[in-house]
Amino acid sequence: MAARKDFIRDINPTKLAWSLGDRIHATVCKPGLELFKxxxxxxxxxxxxxxIIKLKNGKVRTTPHKYKLNFYTKTVVAVLPIETFAFNPFKFRPFHELDENGSTDGNLLFDYIGKVVGKEEVRGLITRTGDETKLITLQLEDLE
Structure with a gap:
């Protein structure tokens, strides 16, 4: 009998054993960085x-799921053959979704094929944690 798989969309903090068959965002605690890098x-x-399953905290999201996985020093990972999962590293979305949802879902990462047709000047920015970074706004054009 095949093992039952849980959908990522169904995960929540109410149980401890999950068998997942999808992609989800995961973070590693500082003590675990050396262990997992x-x-x-x-x-x-x-x-x-x-x-550990936790709610997302509103920072940049690599998947649209409500929850994320947190690894800690007791987390165990083992490589599986790539054939065990329908793997596609890209999340392409049509240009109109970028245009329509850019302001409402600006923290969700996705892939887009287009060309840069304009840009604004680079601006300095201070993050929530007080770090200095730079921001540039690009104008994109759909290739279709």
């Missing part, structure tokens, strides 16, 4: 155990 690579599929 050489164990987790982009574009790979993993089996994970012992993680």
């Amino acid at each position: 050489n164990r987790i690579k982009e574009h790979c599929v993993y089996s994970m155990q012992n993680f």
Whole structure:
């Protein structure tokens, strides 16, 4: 009998054992950084155990899910064959969605194919944590 899979959209903090078959945002606690930095690579599929499910906190989101996974020092990860998951690293969306939803869902990352047709001057910016960074606004044009 095949193992039951849980959908990412159904996860919540009410149970401890999940069998997931989708992509979701995950973070690693500072004490776990050294432990996981050489164990987790982009574009790979993993089996994970012992993680914490938390609500997203409104920062940049790599997936639209309400929750994210938090790894800690007892989290276990194991690489799975890429064939075990319908893997596509890109999340392409039509240009009109970028135009329509850009201001309402500005923290959700997605992929777009287009060309830069204009830009504003680079501006200095101070983040919530007090770090200095730079911001540039680009004008994009759909290639279709």
